[in-house]
Amino acid sequence: MLKKKFFTLLFLVVIFTLQAQIKSGESLVFAGSYEMRGLMTNIAQVTMKTATMQTSKSSYLHLSLEMATFSKWDNYFKIRDIYESFVNPATLKPALYKRNIFEGGYTKSEKYTFGANGTVKSVSKRKNRAEVQNSFKIGPSTIDVVTLIYKLRATNFAAMKPGQTVALTLVFDEKQLPVSFKYIGKETVAAGNLGKKECYKLSVTANTNKLKGKDKNLIYLTADAKKIPTLIKFSIPVGVGQLTLTSATGI
Amino acid sequence: MTRLFIILSIVFAVFGLVFTILPMGTIALVPIALALTFAFIAILRQREKLFPKILLLIIFLNLLTVIGKEVFVKDVVEDDKQFESVKDQSEQEAQKELEELENL
Numbered sequence: 001m002l003k004k005k006f007f008t009l010l011f012l013v014v015i016f017t018l019q020a021q022i023k024s025g026e027s028l029v030f031a032g033s034y035e036m037r038g039l040m041t042n043i044a045q046v047t048m049k050t051a052t053m054q055t056s057k058s059s060y061l062h063l064s065l066e067m068a069t070f071s072k073w074d075n076y077f078k079i080r081d082i083y084e085s086f087v088n089p090a091t092l093k094p095a096l097y098k099r100n101i102f103e104g105g106y107t108k109s110e111k112y113t114f115g116a117n118g119t120v121k122s123v124s125k126r127k128n129r130a131e132v133q134n135s136f137k138i139g140p141s142t143i144d145v146v147t148l149i150y151k152l153r154a155t156n157f158a159a160m161k162p163g164q165t166v167a168l169t170l171v172f173d174e175k176q177l178p179v180s181f182k183y184i185g186k187e188t189v190a191a192g193n194l195g196k197k198e199c200y201k202l203s204v205t206a207n208t209n210k211l212k213g214k215d216k217n218l219i220y221l222t223a224d225a226k227k228i229p230t231l232i233k234f235s236i237p238v239g240v241g242q243l244t245l246t247s248a249t250g251i
Numbered sequence: 252m253t254r255l256f257i258i259l260s261i262v263f264a265v266f267g268l269v270f271t272i273l274p275m276g277t278i279a280l281v282p283i284a285l286a287l288t289f290a291f292i293a294i295l296r297q298r299e300k301l302f303p304k305i306l307l308l309i310i311f312l313n314l315l316t317v318i319g320k321e322v323f324v325k326d327v328v329e330d331d332k333q334f335e336s337v338k339d340q341s342e343q344e345a346q347k348e349l350e351e352l353e354n355l
Contacts, residue, residue, distance in 0.1 A: 031326065041276040045328045055346060057353045060281055071329040072274035080334045086345055096348055102334075113352060217311070 024052040025250040030243040044069045046243055053086055063146045066193050077104045083144040092151050097144040122174055123176040142169045142176055153227040157200040179206040189220050191230040192245040198223045200232055226251050253296045260289035264310050271317050279317045286310045
């Protein structure tokens with residue numbers, strides 16, 4: 001009986017925490033820069049937004065991540081990418097994931113609909129190619145790449161010790177990919193209009209050749225209840241870059 | 252030897268100019284710094300020649316342009332109506348798709 005009560009309380013705490021942390025109407029703007037000859041050059045703006053999507057029967061949290069090159073780059077390599085996920089606001093379980101990319105003339109659109117029994121139906125279309133429909137199975141806790149960021153923000157890092165990890169599984173390009181986030185410790189970083197903030201420093205590792213180096217792929221989340229991403233450093237085969245928070249509104 | 256410094260200065264000045272025109276930000280400062288150094292050495296070696304001085308002036312103006320661009324030109328994303336329409340369309344489609352999912 002006591003055990004049941006404890007779990008009900010725990011469940012409510014988790015639900016309350018998730019709802020409290022991921023608010024609808026949040027907008028986070030980042031400047032994306034890439035290292036060229038040892039100097040960081042601003043390339044694009046990345047915007048993460050949350051909104052409420054109402055249907056006749058349910059309410060969803062619309063999570064979106066947009067990437068657009070700064071106008072000075074548009075004539076050379078224009079990028080207009082949008083990644084969207086429609087999730088249950090309480091559990092952050094995705095129902096629909098959409099990806100629409102335009103990168104220097106190359107286009108690709110992708111859509112996943114998440115079924116109740118772990119079946120994902122996908123529809124993808126690449127430039128000058130026919131539409132491809134597919135169906136595949138995923139694990140019960142597998143989430144899309146956009147939801148992953150928000151799920152990470154719902155993690156209680158205050159109770160973690162340096163070296164401990166959080167393991168999540170994401171689905172990308174119709175493949176499941178386990179990703180782990182190692183909690184390194186706390187560090188104070190610049191957080192745009194929020195000023196300087198003490199942040200949780202996390203190192204990302206995944207079994208992929210797209211991420212290079214040990215502790216070179218880092219995410220900094222403010223060490224408060226909101227856990228706003230302030231700085232994201234990445235090291236990929238073609239170089240290193242970072243996303244720096246410039247503005248956070250509606251938090 | 253002075254001719255070599257002048258040639259090197261011209262080569263790096265051209266790189267600096269190209270990087271200034273391209274949206275490379277402060278990267279242009281690397282070839283400009285090298286061009287300035289070589290032009291300065293050339294002047295020290297042949298103080299009476301006019302060309303290295305003109306070259307130094309051109310490189311200096313290029314340096315001012317790069318600094319001016321960094322200080323006064325802000326990074327902005329162009330108002331892209333096509334992208335906005337893609338986003339609106341995607342949202343409308345998503346609403347329909349979610350309704351369909353709920354009715355399965």
